Amino acid sequence: MLEELRKQIDTIDDKIAALYLERQNIVRQIGEEKAANRTALADPSREKKIIARVTKQADDSQKMYLKRVFETIMETSRSYQRQIVTPSTPLTDALHRVLMEGKKYFPVSSSVACQGVEGSYSSIAADKLFEIADITYFRNFEGVFQAVEKGLCDYGVLPIENSAAGSVGAVYDLMKKHNFYIVRSVKLRVCHYLLARKGATLAGIREVYSHEQAISQCSEFLQSLGANVKVIPCANTAVAAEKVASSDRTDIACISSRDCADIYGLGILQGNVQNNASNYTRFICISKNLEIFAPAGRISIMMTLPHESGSLNRVLNKFSTLGLNLTKLESRPLPGTDFEFLFYFDFEGRIEDADTLALIAELDQGSDQFTFLGSYAEVTQ
Structure with missing residues (x-):
């Protein structure tokens, strides 16, 4: 029984393929006419009329499926026509x-x-x-x-x-x-580093500055520092490093690039503090x-x-x-x-x-x- 039904489907598919290719041949001719007349490829109002007409043939359980089929057919038709004419804009x-x-x-x-x-x-x-x-x-x-x-x-x-x-x-x-x-x-x-002034210790840090994106990327590490450490957003990770370097405090740190340690003379308290190694x-x-x-x-x-x-x-x-x-x-x-x-x-x-x-x-x-x-x-x- 199943094989017989599949044979019927195969026969119908062959008819659909033949009719589709016949339709595409006409689509090509329409594309050539549009190219000659400089007409837009898409005609939304006509497409809506076609879908409204063909879906009338289906009961409610099939209307949406038939609509999707014809939307796909019309999209492939436009794609085929695009090979013939590219509108000049x-x-x-x-x-x-x-x-x-x-x-x-x-x-x-x-x-x-x-x-x-x-x-x-x-x-x-x-x-x-x-x-x-x-x-x-x-x-x-x-x-x-x-x-x-x-x-x-x-x-x-x-x-x-x-x-x-x-x-x-x-x-x-x-x-x-x-x-x-x-x-x-x-x-x-991107590899983030926790930087601070020379002499600072990880245990002594009470404030951490960085850009909001870097803060998000290092959320797990920041949580591990404990509730007593305040996280403060900055305009930029390097701005955060500049702020820490210009301060005389050893209880503040920043999350910045490795380059910032050299540029601003900061020490590295911990490296690769981002959540994901593939960041x-x-x-x-x-x-x-x-x-x-x-x-x-x-x-x-x-x-x-x-x-x-x-x-x-x-x-x-x-x-x-x-x-x-x-x-x-x-x-x-x-x-x-x-x-x-x-x-x-x-x-x-x-x-x-x-x-x-x-x-x-x-x-x-x-x-x-x-x-x-x-x-x-x-x-x-």
Whole structure:
């Protein structure tokens, strides 16, 4: 009985495949017409009508399944049409111009903006990215964005996420306020140290200063110090080291980088105090210019989506259809809206690929707010 039913399924599948290929042939012809007439690939109103028509044939128990099937069919149709026509937009024109310039390689030296003071993890990341980094320090993350926007520095280096503590929300929130492009990223292994003035002892520490992200990454160690030790957030791990070094107290300490011990003349009370030995922070390098340095295999975008059921899933299906690996999805609330969000996507892909470029053009045209953040390489240190 089971084998007989499976044979019936096989026969039906063969018919579905034949009809699907017949449909794709017509889809190709429509794509060619759209290319000739410069018509948008997507036609949401027609797609809704098709789904409404076909789902009338199903009872309530099957309507949702049939809807999903036709949504997938239409997504693959658009993907096929993208091979035929890539809509011309100001963004795609700009990307084409950059690509036509030929291969460019990441600069060896440049002026770089970092948050904090000497010894910060951002400055360590900058030294990993550039062989010679002329670093200017700024009080906060916004100062880094402004320095790049105003041309005070060619590039800026900012932390974006940590493997243990998650995303750096303050940076994501600033990303929607400023104009910039990501030109490279670095994944840096972060080892935290408890530092204090020479002569201090672990048992005598009563206050520990550090950045809130480092505090989160070292929560287990801090708890082990006991309830009598006060943990105080600072703007930056290196700022915390500077504060401890400038004090005459031996009962305060900081969680900072190993470099800070040498820079500020502090002693190491304990090393590797982070919760996880595999503790990595990802930093982005930003520029005010659209630059793509070889080899660029990662793309970042941000966009709004309609405040309706299934809107995010439809976008994710586009990536899935093209076989693009989504490596990061972050949402941040849009101020002044009724629970609407701005979505950040990182995915593996090459902007030179026609399908990838066409997808970006489609997302650009289909979103009220769309920003191409960059095509770049990520390095690990």
